[in-house]
Amino acid sequence: MSKQLFGYFKKLTSWSKHHHQRIHSSTKKNLRCLEQLENRSLLQVKGTDVSNFLQGLITNDMRHFDDVAVGNIYAIFLNTKGRVLFDTIIYKIPEDNCYLIECDKSLIDQLRRHLMIYKLRKKVDISFVDEIKIWSMFDVNFKLDTTNDLVKTSLTKQLYSLNENHVDKSDDVVIYKDPRIHDLCHRILTKSSIKKHDIIKKLDPVISIDNNDTSSSYKEFRYKLGIGEGADDLPPGKPLPLEANCDYLHGISFHKGCYIGQELTARTHHTGIVRKRLMPLTFDQVPQVELNYDDNIVDDNDKSIGKLRGHVGQHGLGLMRIIESVNAKTIKLANLLVNTKKPYWWPLESRTEKINLANK
Missing domain, CATH: 3.30.70.1400 (Aminomethyltransferase beta-barrel domains)
Known part of the structure; x- marks a missing residue:
């Protein structure tokens, strides 16, 4: 071998x-x-x-x-x-x-x-x-x-x-x-x-x-880029592929034949409704408190808009409600100020955003 x-x-x-x-x-x-x-x-x-x-x-x-x-x-x-x-x-x-x-x-x-x-x-x-x-x-x-x-x-x-x-x-x-x-x-x-x-x-x-x-x-x-990888960011059996941005990362073909797990993935893609995705997080300062997977991320009204997936220094990754995260005036995690935005490598406009905005 x-x-x-x-x-x-x-x-x-x-x-x-x-x-x-x-x-x-x-x-x-x-x-x-x-x-x-x-x-x-x-x-x-x-x-x-x-x-x-x-x-x-x-x-x-x-x-x-x-x-x-x-x-x-x-x-x-x-x-x-x-x-x-x-x-x-x-x-x-x-x-x-x-x-x-x-x-x-x-x-x-x-x-x-x-x-x-x-x-x-x-x-x-x-x-x-x-x-x-x-x-x-x-x-x-x-x-x-x-x-x-x-x-x-x-x-x-x-x-x-x-x-x-x-x-x-x-x-x-x-x-x-x-x-x-x-x-x-x-x-x-x-x-x-x-x-x-x-x-x-x-x-x-x-x-x-x-x-x-x-x-x-x-x-x-x-x-920094807002990309998840491995068991820490994508625990087996928990994330959905579109929420993990696998479609934007060229990891999904919507033109091939059947494969295991295809039905839900294809249906979600064709309806265009993906309300949550992994997004990059930037802390105003390096957190001095312990932060854990699935810690709650809230907006200025203390409404939950996301969950932490991991962090290194001032940068982290969160599974975020897209529209709510973009529109929030302030975002906090464990009373720490956090910034987020749609990654530049996302499509300029997605059907998800159009549908969600139309339904607001």
Whole structure:
């Protein structure tokens, strides 16, 4: 198994030139943070039936991989009631009929059991992958300002297109674009022996890595963007995929065939009524009191308009009532002032907002 996995990286060196992309856009130095995601792990799923097998289990469409420019996709596994079990990134690798599935490390055993339940007699082999590390590389200087707010988009013209999802590669380091939104930058897969300085050597000279320990963590960076990930933010069996913004993050296909949990997801999408979504929270100061998952968030009338999902420093994530949150004069959590707004990467106008406003 170990030798076979190490061989993936050698194969990626000669993989289709359609995947290759330099990861810079100008001659200016780009300061990035490089962090190993120790809370994420991988499963290998392979076999002649693997594509059809996954097609019936995930919210996204495996046929995206028919495009040689697509290296990975964001996908959700739902339960039969249409609630999120596992948020994943599925990676295409050079070996035929073989994919790597990234998932929260604490849920990787449950994901394997989930896959085994539906495997039945399909020609699919499912195994753990311990020999590969997962890294995130993101923009240290990213700021939520008016410039970012101007790059809003519509559902028909997404900010980040699947056909832009190229991959850069070497013998032992594989760099993918994050398939969700552009500002999440890159996911990097490496052999377990690879260290941070080894990755830096592989990067383009215009990329500069910040080694300051006080820089933003990946989790805090996600919270700034308003993006949930893993068991802490998306506890298995609780969130609905549209409330977790999986549709806005390119994780749901509304044009594919049936999959587990599809009925409620499709019905909610087509009615256009999604009153609550994950939204970023910004505290006026770093909280000095303990805050817990599901803590109540209230408006100026002490009416509940949301629930806390997590926080790091001055940034947090909440499941918020959209219209009430946007219209609230002040928002408080445990008597702390909190600010929130619709993330810039949401569609410019959604049917949800129009319907809710019309019904007010």
